[in-house]
Amino acid sequence: MKIKYLLLLLPLLFNSCIEIIDDLTVHSDGSGTFKYSINLSSSKLKVNSILALDSLNGRKVPELSQIEAKILEFRTNLAKEPGINLVKTEFNSTDFILKVQIDFSSVAQLQDGVKSVLQVMSKEKDKESFEGDWISWDGKTLNRIIPTILANKAKSFENSDVDLLKNGTYTSISRFDKPISKTSNPSCKLNPTKTASMLQVNTYDLKLNNSLIENTITLTP
Numbered sequence: 001m002k003i004k005y006l007l008l009l010l011p012l013l014f015n016s017c018i019e020i021i022d023d024l025t026v027h028s029d030g031s032g033t034f035k036y037s038i039n040l041s042s043s044k045l046k047v048n049s050i051l052a053l054d055s056l057n058g059r060k061v062p063e064l065s066q067i068e069a070k071i072l073e074f075r076t077n078l079a080k081e082p083g084i085n086l087v088k089t090e091f092n093s094t095d096f097i098l099k100v101q102i103d104f105s106s107v108a109q110l111q112d113g114v115k116s117v118l119q120v121m122s123k124e125k126d127k128e129s130f131e132g133d134w135i136s137w138d139g140k141t142l143n144r145i146i147p148t149i150l151a152n153k154a155k156s157f158e159n160s161d162v163d164l165l166k167n168g169t170y171t172s173i174s175r176f177d178k179p180i181s182k183t184s185n186p187s188c189k190l191n192p193t194k195t196a197s198m199l200q201v202n203t204y205d206l207k208l209n210n211s212l213i214e215n216t217i218t219l220t221p
Contacts, residue, residue: 017042018168018203025175026137030106040096047096064093070121071098077117078102083109107137142174142217146210168203172213184216 019039026032040047053061071089079087086103104110111133136143179194189198201212 019171020168020203021171021173023173023175026107026142028139028177030108030137030139032104032107032110034100034102034104034110036100036102038098041092044094044096067091068093073121074117075100077120078113081109081113081116084113107135107142111135140219140221142176142215144172144174144216145214166202166204169200170203170206170213171198171200172215173198174215174217176217176219178219180217181220182218185214187212188215188217 017040019037019042021035021037021039023035024032025034051061051064068091071091075087075089078084083105084102085105086101088099088101090099091097102110102114104113133143134145173196175196177195180190180197183190183197185199187199187201190196191198197215197217199213199215206212
């Protein structure tokens with residue numbers, strides 16, 4: 001799922017290797033669990049050196065306490081949204097790994113809840129960037145696209161951020177109760193039972209071509 005709005009919680013200004021994983025489970029009734037992680041552990045020495053700076057490329061470098069406060073704010077506010085049953089967050093400030101887990105009653109409520117909270121938390125003034133669906137589920141078909149806010153943010157990366165993107169990976173996993181009959185993305189891989197799909201792309205390639213991670217997954221009747 002493209003709830004990569006969560007990148008706003010951990011500013012992506014580090015010139016380091018980054019690993020992002022989104023793992024979505026959707027049950028037949030539309031409920032499920034969404035897990036999201038951002039991993040900068042392979043470059044923690046470089047991250048620490050940047051955190052010691054006041055600013056980088058004209059942008060203020062946040063303190064660890066500020067990052068932790070934003071994560072807590074996100075968790076607290078999202079837990080109050082309709083259809084959100086559980087929100088867990090874990091931030092390893094030593095290895096710089098952020099993990100989020102959200103249990104939801106419906107895919108629509110998951111999307112609406114995250115969108116509502118992050119729109120309030122974001123400094124983005126353009127409300128149109130938050131409009132539109134980036135995920136939809138009708139009981140048989142799951143559609144996933146890149147959110148406008150993320151696409152615009154990726155395009156704004158400075159040249160100094162390119163190394164982070166070129167060395168990074170984005171993995172998107174979708175799990176279901178029933179087998180998958182077809183997917184629209186030719187790079188999509190299925191597990192042996194065909195109940196889960198996976199797409200993995202280089203984050204720099206994704207910046208250049210948003211459609212690499214887009215997918216429509218249709219289940220068997």
